[in-house]
Amino acid sequence: MQDWPLLLEADQLDDHLKAHPDDPELLILDTSSADNYHKHHVPGAIHIPPARLQRGEKPAVGKLPSQEQLEALFSEVGLTPDKHVVAYDDEGGGWAGRLIWTLDVIGHTRYSYLNGGLQAWVNEGHPVETAPATATPSNVDIHIDSTVMADIESFLKLLGNSQLAIWDARSAEEYRGEKVLAKRGGHIPGAANLDWLELMDRDRNLRLKDLSTLQSMLNERGITADKTVITHCQSHHRSGLTYLVMKLLDYPHIKAYDGSWGEWGNREDTPVNTGDEP
Structure with missing residues (x-):
C-alpha cells in the first residue's frame, strides 16, 4: 500500500482504484446518508450509517458508543490493523471527521480523508457504484484510548x-x-x-x-x-x-x-x- 497523505484528493484515489481495483489493504468507508449511498458511492465503499458513530442516548446523543457497539461496527465493516481507511461523507467532512476521531479513539491510525467527499467525487466525473458493497467481516478487539x-x-x-x-x-x-x-x-x-x-x-x-x-x-x-x-x-x-x-x-x-x-x-x-x- 502506498503511503497516502491524510488529505487525499479524488484523482489520487481514482488512480489507485484503477491500478489496484482489489487492493486488500484498502477500506473505503462512506458515512453519507443512506439515500446518497444507494444513489451513488465510490466503488467498493462500505456504508456506515452516521448514527452508529454516536451513542444516541439523550440528552448527550453524541457520546462515544460503547466498546461493544464499536467492536460490532468495525467488525461488520471488516476493519483490521493492516487496513488503510479512506473516510468520506456527503456534507463536507463532519461525519468523516467524526469517523477519523473514532479511529483515533480505538487506536487505528492508518487513514485518509477524501477531500470534498462524495460531492467532489461525483461532480468531477469519477466512477461510481449504486449496489451496496459487501464487507468481509473481521474480529475487532478494541481498546479505548481516552487521550483524544x-x-x-x-x-x-x-x-x-x-x-x-x-x-x-x-x-x-x-x-x-x-x-x-x-x-x-x-x-x-x-x-x-x-x-x-x-x-x-x-x-x-x-x-x-x-x-x-x-x-x-x-x-x-x-x-x-x-x-x-x-x-x-x-x-x-x-x-x-x-x-x-x-x-x-x-x-x-x-x-x-x-x-x-x-x-x-x-x-x-x-x-x-x-x-x-x-
Whole structure:
C-alpha cells in the first residue's frame, strides 16, 4: 500500500482504484446518508450509517458508543490493523471527521480523508457504484484510548487555564445563545467560535479551504498549536471536521468533547456565557 497523505484528493484515489481495483489493504468507508449511498458511492465503499458513530442516548446523543457497539461496527465493516481507511461523507467532512476521531479513539491510525467527499467525487466525473458493497467481516478487539477525548469533569477543571483553547464549531447564533438547542443556550466560557461551515470551499465541491488560510483563521481566534485544544459542537458531529482540520495542521494536543453542548447545556452545574466573548 502506498503511503497516502491524510488529505487525499479524488484523482489520487481514482488512480489507485484503477491500478489496484482489489487492493486488500484498502477500506473505503462512506458515512453519507443512506439515500446518497444507494444513489451513488465510490466503488467498493462500505456504508456506515452516521448514527452508529454516536451513542444516541439523550440528552448527550453524541457520546462515544460503547466498546461493544464499536467492536460490532468495525467488525461488520471488516476493519483490521493492516487496513488503510479512506473516510468520506456527503456534507463536507463532519461525519468523516467524526469517523477519523473514532479511529483515533480505538487506536487505528492508518487513514485518509477524501477531500470534498462524495460531492467532489461525483461532480468531477469519477466512477461510481449504486449496489451496496459487501464487507468481509473481521474480529475487532478494541481498546479505548481516552487521550483524544474530553470528559466533562476534567473539562470543568481546565476552564480558565491559559494553555487551553476551546473551539466551538456551532453557528454564531448557537454560540451567542440566540438559538437554543438545550435547556440553556450560550457557550462555554472562554470558547472561541468558528462555524464548521466556514472551513469549506463551496466553489471547490466542499473541499477544505487552503491549509494556510485555515491556520490564519484559527490564529485570529487564539486557537493556536501551542495550546491544548478541545473542540465541540452540539453532538460532536460538526466538530468532527474541526478535529480533522487540527490534525491536518499538525496540532499536537487536541481533544474532542463528545458530550458537547447536548451535555453541557442540559446540566445545571456548568458555567455558561451568552453573547460574544470580550
